[in-house]
Structure formats: structure tokens, C-alpha cells
Amino acid sequence: MEVADLAFGGMGVARHDGFVVFVPDTVPGDRARVRVRKSRRRFAESDLLEVLEAGPARRDPPCPYVPRCGGCRLQHVAYETTVDAKRSQIREHLGRIGHLPDIDVRPVDPAAEPFGYRNKMEYSAAPAPGGGLTLGFHRRGRWDEVIDLDACLLATPRGNAVRDTVRRWATDCGIAPYDQRAQAGQLRHLVVREGVATGELLVTVVTAHGAEDLVDGLAAPLTAAHPEVVGLLHAVNDGLAETTQGLPTRLVSGRDWFTERVMDVTLRLSAPSFFQTNTNMTGRLYERVAEAAGLDGGQVLYDLFCGVGSIGIALGRRARHVVAIDIVPEAIEDARRNAAANGLDGYTALCGDVGKVMTEHRGQLPEPDVVIIDPPRGGLSGKAVRRVLEVGAPVLVYVSCHPATFADNAAKFVEGGYRLEYVQPVDMFPQTPHVEAVARFVRTAEGPRGPLDADPGA
Numbered sequence: 001m002e003v004a005d006l007a008f009g010g011m012g013v014a015r016h017d018g019f020v021v022f023v024p025d026t027v028p029g030d031r032a033r034v035r036v037r038k039s040r041r042r043f044a045e046s047d048l049l050e051v052l053e054a055g056p057a058r059r060d061p062p063c064p065y066v067p068r069c070g071g072c073r074l075q076h077v078a079y080e081t082t083v084d085a086k087r088s089q090i091r092e093h094l095g096r097i098g099h100l101p102d103i104d105v106r107p108v109d110p111a112a113e114p115f116g117y118r119n120k121m122e123y124s125a126a127p128a129p130g131g132g133l134t135l136g137f138h139r140r141g142r143w144d145e146v147i148d149l150d151a152c153l154l155a156t157p158r159g160n161a162v163r164d165t166v167r168r169w170a171t172d173c174g175i176a177p178y179d180q181r182a183q184a185g186q187l188r189h190l191v192v193r194e195g196v197a198t199g200e201l202l203v204t205v206v207t208a209h210g211a212e213d214l215v216d217g218l219a220a221p222l223t224a225a226h227p228e229v230v231g232l233l234h235a236v237n238d239g240l241a242e243t244t245q246g247l248p249t250r251l252v253s254g255r256d257w258f259t260e261r262v263m264d265v266t267l268r269l270s271a272p273s274f275f276q277t278n279t280n281m282t283g284r285l286y287e288r289v290a291e292a293a294g295l296d297g298g299q300v301l302y303d304l305f306c307g308v309g310s311i312g313i314a315l316g317r318r319a320r321h322v323v324a325i326d327i328v329p330e331a332i333e334d335a336r337r338n339a340a341a342n343g344l345d346g347y348t349a350l351c352g353d354v355g356k357v358m359t360e361h362r363g364q365l366p367e368p369d370v371v372i373i374d375p376p377r378g379g380l381s382g383k384a385v386r387r388v389l390e391v392g393a394p395v396l397v398y399v400s401c402h403p404a405t406f407a408d409n410a411a412k413f414v415e416g417g418y419r420l421e422y423v424q425p426v427d428m429f430p431q432t433p434h435v436e437a438v439a440r441f442v443r444t445a446e447g448p449r450g451p452l453d454a455d456p457g458a
């Protein structure tokens, strides 16, 4: 089969008489021998057996763990081809899901660094095949196997060094890695977060219950080896789910937050608060948001899904008032502190679900001139879309990390009286299939702002 494109998710796409075959680990222009694994009416999934002829975009992945590791999916593809594909995927989703075929999707802003850009890494622990412990990433397609890493090319040198220190400590102390099949053992995950611009590191060790003394013993060797570690936390996961979020957590040493700097704004980030994982490109992303928002100092700005308040605070100096909403209490506390520390007057931060908070505060908040929307991958709920349409701001700026949910939300905004002016993709995640983009919508339909149709959940 000949591979023609890259689909969202990183699979190669081959076509035959209108039938689509997805082929992993291929690039446009590859001729490949494949075995169909799963066939549906209009498409099939396949395994790659052999590349018969390499396409021009094929390259040797610099990481020795490709393709075993489940992390990167695009290291075998020339960088320019990956960004072109990401742009096409946004167009394709807008056309197919949003029925918006002719949108100006601009060329992707390329990443400043193709490697070493991640400020947050989550490693899993598992028993090593010959005994002992592995600390790394899941083998592709396997929930029960973890590949031990000497270095991850997406992590920073500091982040890699911390993982090695924790692995040495765990091995030296004889800490049992958690075995998911047997549901036994202690060490489950390691989360390393880094303020790339400040050099500060925050480390969270996730174990099953009963490892307090052991983790306490990590504090001294960790800070001795890495004085830039400002805090060590210990989270306990006694459940089946492999998660690092929402767990009971205690502070072992130092503090439970670190700082990062973006666009001359210093931010405090608590352990549970979200922050963009590529600090250097976050500045670029926010510049694109600022461009799309077009603030001149007199406007009211809503920063929905605000995290630690970074967008609203970076842009807030050009606004009259900022209203920020996020569902994570620690993030809202961070946002309040960050706004105050950065001298922002006229800042209101509210905690809760965007749709619910906007409903509860109907008529009590200043009317927005610009609404910035930066939701998680699932996009906006129906209720949140209705509330955004109801407040009827002249400009919406949507920061999307998922083209499918973006296309669906975009269609609803267009139906509700907005025109999608353009989409500016920004590559925040080189080597991976993730696609980030900033979109500007302007209100075209006239009419009073106010409640829309009846909302059963309101």
C-alpha cells in the first residue's frame, strides 16, 4: 500500500478505492506491506510488516526507545511534514465535523526546540523482567510493562537527572515497584515538574499506602543531588486506576509549589494546578492569543479554564477587568495570588465548572468584550457553549488542544452567531501527534445579550 497522509493520532493513511487503511509508523510516500488487523465498513486498522520503499519524509528516530515506547509517535517523520499534517488535520476536522470547510487555517508556528521541551514528566514504575525495578514509560500498547529509560529526549537534562536519582534511591532502598497484575508493591509513579525559566523543580512520588518512612528518606538525597528541587510531595494511590491526579498528598519537604515565568509574568504553580507543558512555546501561544484578542486597555476579558491564571494575567495588563474561572481550587488560589503578585487590579477569580459558574453569576459579572476559552481535550460542554453564546462577547478566542472537539464547538459558535475568522496552529508538542491552535471568532449576529433557550441543567 502507498501511504498518502498522516491522520490525527500519528497513523499513516493509505487509500484504496475510497477505503482507508491506517498504518502505524509510516510516513507519506512510504510503500509498505501491511496486515489488516481490524476491518470496518469504510476503514481498516493494520500492522506494519515491512517498509518496501521509504517516503521522502522518513528519517531515523534519534531516540533508541522508538517504537517500543508509547510516548512519541512522530519521531520517524521529518519535522516539516508533521507540522503540515497537523495543519491539514485541523482543516479536515473543521470540514468533516464542524461543516466549516473554508476556514483560513494558517501555517503552523513551529516549535522553538524539537526536543527537550517538556516541563512535566510522569514516569511509571513496574517490576523489571529480570527482577528489580523499571522507571519509565509504558511499552506501546501495554498497560503492564514499563520500559526503563536512560534518557527521554522530550525531557530536560534536569528532569532526566531527577528521575535517575529517584530510581537509584528506590533500587538502593529495595523499594518494591508496584505490580499491576498482582496489585502489590509500593512505588507507582514519579512526577517531575520544572520551572524552565526559573530552574525550580517540584517532585511528587506516588506510592501505594504505607511507604511514608521510605519516601521521607528520599528528601535528603534528592535535595543534596538537586538543590533546585524546591519541594518533595508524597501522594498515595490505593486504587486500581493508574493515576497521579486527585490523590491524598502530603508535603515531605520544602514547599508544595514552584514558580515559572512566561511573557515577563512570574507564576506560582501548585502541584495539582495545570500548566502548559512546553514553557518556551507558551510565550508564543499567548502572543497569538493576545493578537486574536486585540485588547487596547479598555476591555473586560473572561479567561475561561484559566489554570493558574497565566493567560488572563499575561494579557490583563491590556484589559480593564479580568474574570477567570477554573474548576481546580488550588489553581484558582494560585491565580488570585499570581494576579496580586503581578500587580493586576480588577481581577475576579471564581472556582467551579465554567458552565455552572457562569449560570450562578448571571447578571453579576461585568459583560465581557473578549472571552478566552482554553478547555481540556473534551472541549466545552453544551451548557458552557450556551452560557458563552448568552453573554455574547464581540470576540471569542478559543485555544484548542483537540481538533475534533474544537470543530464541534466551533460549529455551535457559528450557529450561534459568530464567524470563525482564522485558526493559528502553534506546535507545542513536537514528535507527538498533539495539535494546539488559537482561533478567533467575531460576533456577527446582532441582538440583546441575555438568556438563551431553556436549559434543563441550568
Ligand SMILES: C[S@@+](CC[C@H](N)C(=O)[O-])C[C@H]1O[C@@H](n2cnc3c(N)ncnc32)[C@H](O)[C@@H]1O
Pocket (backbone or CB within 6 Å): 273, 274, 275, 276, 304, 305, 306, 307, 308, 309, 310, 311, 325, 326, 327, 328, 331, 352, 353, 354, 355, 374, 375, 376, 401
Ligand atoms: C488546557 S488547561 C488551560 C489552562 C490555562 N489556560 C493555561 O494556559 O495554562 C484546561 C484547564 O481547565 C480546567 N478545567 C477542566 N474542566 C473544567 C470545567 N468543567 N470547568 C472549569 N475548569 C475546568 C483545568 O483545571 C485546567 O486548568
